[in-house]
Amino acid sequence: MDPAHAAHGIVTIDTGFQRPRFDAAYLIVENGRAAFVDCGTRHALPALFAALEAQGLGAEAVDWVILTHVHLDHAGGAGALMRELPHARLLVHPRGAAHMVDPARLVAGATAVYGEAEMARSYGEVVPVPAARVYEAPDGTVVELAGRPLLCADTPGHARHHLCVWDARSRSWFTGDTFGLSYRELDDAQGRPFAIPTTSPVQFEPEPLKASIRALCAREPDAMYLTHYGRIGDAARVGAELIEQVDAMVALARAARDRPDRHAWLVEALAALYAECAAAHGSRAGAAGVRAALAIDIELNAQGLEVWLDREAKRTGG
Incomplete structure (x- = not known):
């Protein structure tokens, strides 16, 4: 405790x-x-x-x-x-x-x-x-x-x-x-949390997710208790960054849609995105540390984005 x-x-x-x-x-x-x-x-x-x-x-x-x-x-x-x-x-x-x-x-x-x-x-x-x-x-x-x-x-x-x-x-x-996932090894030197969204299969929906994040932040909470992992503060900043990342992840998924190597390309693109965002945050982990900490999540996020892509294609006939 x-x-x-x-x-x-x-x-x-x-x-x-x-x-x-x-x-x-x-x-x-x-x-x-x-x-x-x-x-x-x-x-x-x-x-x-x-x-x-x-x-x-x-x-x-x-x-x-x-x-x-x-x-x-x-x-x-x-x-x-x-x-x-x-x-x-x-x-x-x-x-x-x-x-x-x-x-x-x-x-x-x-x-x-x-x-x-x-x-x-x-x-x-x-x-x-x-x-x-x-x-x-x-x-x-x-x-x-x-x-x-x-x-x-x-x-x-x-x-x-x-x-x-x-x-x-x-x-x-x-x-x-x-409210995404945030591991302590990705914090900056002052202990400020870095977080990424989680889009694991099979029901990721970007607009509802962004609306839910905004609704959570609207109460101006003192803390968020994440399953992955633990108590974090600074909810307004983290929430805004999560929303930005959702949009960036959707853009990457759409860029990957017609590629023959869609999954592999998307995994690499997500890893690069998170490393860039973590570096901008000042994370202590470095690019290799970010990828190691997020390895499971990168794979699942790629899978979830692909399920969403396929569902969108069926919905729009594209």
């Missing part, structure tokens, strides 16, 4: 997915009650329960498991987690609820992206959540954690089943993937 923010009762949990400080879940503690925001994969359960124990709490203290969206690095462990939490309810976007009750299509889609071997290694078994324990959260839904209001906002763009959670107590958003 970050001592500077202990008063807000927010614990950052490294789920251990892929590498250290890559994928976070969050524990919110209020008057002896608890909520998880995102939960990582099934392999994350020991870290989640260790965080509870460190706060002097047991499984019976958890009232809510709130999912920002149902991509497996955020929600793959939800079914297994809910089996261990006797009183918890699962809160999820209306478009994602059915996938938690019956995750077969979700698993099939992820397997198509990652392959069976990677699915087994990184995610493990994905189990369903009983329908009676799943609660849908349309835009504007407010749930309370021991009197602490948590507001769910519909934030499409990364995925159509994405919500972000506004915590008025800390004046912070839990942003899932809507």
Whole structure:
């Protein structure tokens, strides 16, 4: 737990997915009650329960498991987690609820992206959540954690089943993937965060994503809690830079559309874009460090942009 923010009762949990400080879940503690925001994969359960124990709490203290969206690095462990939490309810976007009750299509889609071997290694078994324990959260839904209001906002763009959670107590958003990703090794010398958008398959939509980023910034938050990774400040600046990058990424995707080497070219173009943006930010990582830190994300962003390109071509007949 970050001592500077202990008063807000927010614990950052490294789920251990892929590498250290890559994928976070969050524990919110209020008057002896608890909520998880995102939960990582099934392999994350020991870290989640260790965080509870460190706060002097047991499984019976958890009232809510709130999912920002149902991509497996955020929600793959939800079914297994809910089996261990006797009183918890699962809160999820209306478009994602059915996938938690019956995750077969979700698993099939992820397997198509990652392959069976990677699915087994990184995610493990994905189990369903009983329908009676799943609660849908349309835009504007407010749930309370021991009197602490948590507001769910519909934030499409990364995925159509994405919500972000506004915590008025800390004046912070839990942003899932809507506010991009930001790793500490890419910060500048003063610790200012550098972030990039995430356009991973299969529902990236540039205009809704930019609108969602603007909506998050409109509350003038004190902090953003990103799944990838951790708490960042300076939301207005980061949000403006994310929007600029979305436009730049779309332009690169359109430039790649008819190339025979579309994927390979787009991967290289994205790597160059992020290195340039990171250098302008003053990132300590250097071009090679940026590429190493973002290797997984560059590949997934390229795939997501290509899915978007193909969908746009079908829509426009181009």
